[in-house]
Amino acid sequence: MSTIKDVAKMAQVSTTTVSRYLNEFPNIRPETRERIASAISVLNYRANVAARGLVTKSTRTIGVVASTDVDDFFDNPFFMHVLKGISRAAVQRRYDVLLSTVTGKEGELLSNWIHGHRVDGIVLMKSRVDDPTLKMFACERFPAVLLGRPHGNEQVDYVDNDNVEAALRATQYLIELGHLDIAFIGGSREMVVTEDRLKGYREALRQAAEPVHEEYVKVGQYAKQTGYDLCSQLLRLRRPPTAIVASDDIIATGALQAAHQLGCKVPQDLSIIGFNDIPASEFTIPPLSTVRVHMERLGDGVAQLLFDRVQDPQQPARHLIIKTEIVVRNSTTIVPRRS
Amino acid sequence: MSTIKDVAKMAQVSTTTVSRYLNEFPNIRPETRERIASAISVLNYRANVAARGLVTKSTRTIGVVASTDVDDFFDNPFFMHVLKGISRAAVQRRYDVLLSTVTGKEGELLSNWIHGHRVDGIVLMKSRVDDPTLKMFACERFPAVLLGRPHGNEQVDYVDNDNVEAALRATQYLIELGHLDIAFIGGSREMVVTEDRLKGYREALRQAAEPVHEEYVKVGQYAKQTGYDLCSQLLRLRRPPTAIVASDDIIATGALQAAHQLGCKVPQDLSIIGFNDIPASEFTIPPLSTVRVHMERLGDGVAQLLFDRVQDPQQPARHLIIKTEIVVRNSTTIVPRRS
DNA sequence: TTGTAGGCGTTATCAT
DNA sequence: ATGATAACGCCTACAA
Secondary structure, eight states: OOOHHHHHHHHTSOHHHHHHHHTTOSOOOHHHHHHHHHHHHHHTOOOOHHHHHHHHOOOSEEEEEEOSOHHHHHTOHHHHHHHHHHHHHHHHTTOEEEEEEOSSTHHHHHHHHHHTTOOSEEEEESOBTTOHHHHHHHHHTOOEEEESOOSSOOOOEEEEEOHHHHHHHHHHHHHHTTOOSEEEEESOTTBHHHHHHHHHHHHHHHHTTOOOOGGGEEEOOSSHHHHHHHHHHHHTSSSOOSEEEESSHHHHHHHHHHHHHTTOOTTTTOEEEEEEOOGGGGGSSSOOEEEEOOHHHHHHHHHHHHHHHHHOTTSOOOEEEEOOEEEOOSSOOSOOOOO | OOOHHHHHHHHTSOHHHHHHHHTTOSOOOHHHHHHHHHHHHHHTOOOOHHHHHHHHOOOSEEEEEEOSOHHHHHTOHHHHHHHHHHHHHHHHTTOEEEEEEOSSTHHHHHHHHHHTTOOSEEEEESOBTTOHHHHHHHHHTOOEEEESOOSSOOOOEEEEEOHHHHHHHHHHHHHHTTOOSEEEEESOTTBHHHHHHHHHHHHHHHHTTOOOOGGGEEEOOSSHHHHHHHHHHHHTSSSOOSEEEESSHHHHHHHHHHHHHTTOOTTTTOEEEEEEOOGGGGSSSSOOEEEEOOHHHHHHHHHHHHHHHHHOTTSOOOEEEEOOEEEOOSSOOSOOOOO
């Protein structure tokens, strides 16, 4: 493995000049430039990232940390699409992406990355209601962007959907179809996104002057199994709901399966609307009505904000809200006659 | 940001001792140990990765490069599940994962990562039939593992499915159902995986003494659109096939859609079998028969081989073949009567 | 058990 | 337009 010294020696110049060449300084004689270029190509030289980072204090790397269970992360197309947006944006700017999923001790990971100068900035995926890591960022003044929104009014950059509004509209849509017994199933209430969507759901009911039946509100994890379990429970209720708002397509998918197995026909007996519009939603049985959240745009936005902040760490916090829209497919219809 | 010197000063010891503490050397007086520990915690110190890497020549990072289109990568659950396996294995060993998707100039990326000492080892996802990057690894003797298999007999570690065998069995299964007009649709023939599965398909036909109709063999990209397009083409043939082997569930999904739109009933009019058994395959209309490839195990295997090689770069090349199995759902049935 | 000093490969500061 | 030299923060002989 050759170093800058080897190149300098072969090109018969000082390491300084080689360094200048590498960093595209203007004032180098074309002749010297030539010699350096050919030396580099002969030696197949590439700058040592560690050495460079040590002095420049920059890594040209951004970290992406998903504070979720590994399965919930990789199995959920939502995250993968956001990740795609981030990755694409990073490649464009010639940055690398460091990826990590940790549950529990994300604090330690972040400490290592931040204080260990491992990354120039961090994307934090999914915020919890009471997120200690968020406080870290605030204290550290380290470039970071949140996917989702903070629960309090912390000064962090973030990109989020209009979740409250979206859930409100989704529920209203069901109400307009004549549904009154509408249930809500979601992931952990520790996630802000769950709270927000639940809030929109409640608000729609309130505006329609309908009561919220607490046995209609159930949560678990952001996984298919949760959808399956909760839907089963709902359908076994004395008075089962005629419609369900699922706070994630993955969950809706599980609900679909449960309904099917319990002989409950969707949408005739039960309407289901999901969230995200993952590709699979188009192919479920029946195709799933859902709230489209523009996953890649979220990723783009997150990357955009992050790189801006890396460049100017002092600027005031910025927020980006991506509008959603309801996609009506075949899992929702007008309310059935009560038997 | 504090350095090892700050810690040393505060703990009233030399940096050497602190370094020893960090690297868990045995001979440190409990008393000193205490002082160092508390200094670290007060200063919230973490070792600078660049500085450490500069001297140790290790990064505790593995690189994952997908030499595919960004969309084909992130949209395909196959890759995401493999990535999950890798990520999990890396976390266990306290390694970080650097992720990159590049099309075209993967050579430059790999050069930078390898010669720039950016990673300790590399996972290369998907091998092309004539892959120059593979030759690079061979020359560089850099720790690397291939997901898929090399086309020639290059000396590289790799993990792969028994693709030829699997496609053979899948096709045989269709033949046993009475099908004779069996088509094959797949991704690019530049990928070894496509060639292997095509080979198994041909072999099954050969063993059954059936001719291979070349108009029944069609390829495109590993994307849903390809499945849609190719299936449409096949169904418009003078004599359309009664069954299709799709070399990826994503492609099969597109085929399903095309059949549906053209009024061709699956499986009554057309049997389709896919590859991979992605989660969505269970929920397509109808649920997809497919070849299960144990995606996460592939990821585990890749990581296992890679870390072994990082530890001992000299050992001879190893290969891991993960057995597949056919999962029969509802997209395949006995051959229909020819009208 | 602990400390001193040199070096890892690069960039930055001053010179020339 | 180019060089000499001193950091950057850590580890590792070697010494005590």
